[in-house]
Amino acid sequence: MISEVVDGLVPSLMKRKTLAGYARTSRDGIRFMDLGKSMIRYRVAGTGEKAIVFQTDPPIVIEHYDYLVNLLSRDYTVVIFETPGFGFSIPSIRLDYRYDTSVDLTELFLEKLNLGPVTLVAPCVLGYSGIGIADKRPDLVSHLVLSQVPSWGEMLKWKAERDPKGLLSKPVVSQILLKMLKKSRTPVWFKAALGKQELFDDFNALAQDAYANGATFNLASGFQRLLIGESPLPANITAKTLFLWGESDRSHCNTCKHSSLEMIPHANCVRLPAAGHFPELEESDLVAGHITEFIHSPTGVVTHSH
Secondary structure, X not given: OHHHHHHHHHHHHOHHHHHHOHHHHOOOOEEEEEOOOEEEEEEEEOOOOOEEEEEOOOOOOHHHHHHHHHXXXXXXXXXXXXXXXXXXXXXXXXXXXXXXXXXXXXXXXXXXXXXXXXXXXXEOOHHHHHHHHHHHOOOOEEEEEEEOOOOHHHHHHHHHHHOOOOHHHOOOHHHHHHHHHHHHHHHHHHHHHOOOHHHHHHHHHHHHHHHHOOOEEOHHHHHHHOOOOOOOOOOOOOOEEEEEEEOOOHHHOOOOOOHHHHHOOOOEEEEXXXXXXXXXXXXXXXXXXXXHHHHHOOOOOOOOOO
């Protein structure tokens, strides 16, 4: 489709510059992995026996994770990777942003990482592909942590609220508009999504630095191709699962948080009153504690879950 060409052409042309510039050098441990439909940017820190893999929630990029990396890399191998088509994970013009493609790329990424079964932390809409890979490949994902992930139906309602005029549903037009407006729309999103507004300046500055150095933000393609129609999720999800809900996320104020447990009844659910859309970055110490307890619990049960 033309929209994939629009989203993939410029990043593909800038690939050599991206691989040699800021995206490669901004932090220690940054690497790139070629998966064909996308070049994945990721960071590895620590050498712990157990691995925790974080998927970023656009426009969040690897640079937002500094504190959490320092906190967890003492005991774990920590990996942060940017979603294909966002940040500096370079999309090709063949990347179609569908659910199955997202699952397949995550599977391939985890296979090539070769860190054994990991704890996968997946946010928002990306949580659904996390569920897909955990169900498909339990040998790759032993524990699943999902932040701001309600049922599929509730997420479709959230999508409609985030785009009431349907602008993101217009192929090509929306792709072009977002390229023009991403720098101005990102602070608006952070204002709505952050529970801790004192973090706004730092969060926005890191995102704007990324844009200034060529980061992509192909949200329209994600809305048009991944979050559509009937739920693609497996019927009986058996993976050990921990839901995190930042309750001060104004973008999800009308979302039924309990629907998470309707989707995966055996899961834990931890609610964080002060956090917004990014609980692992806004309440890092608390979340690190919950994840550690979750990983080491023989039954996968977290003491302070709801």
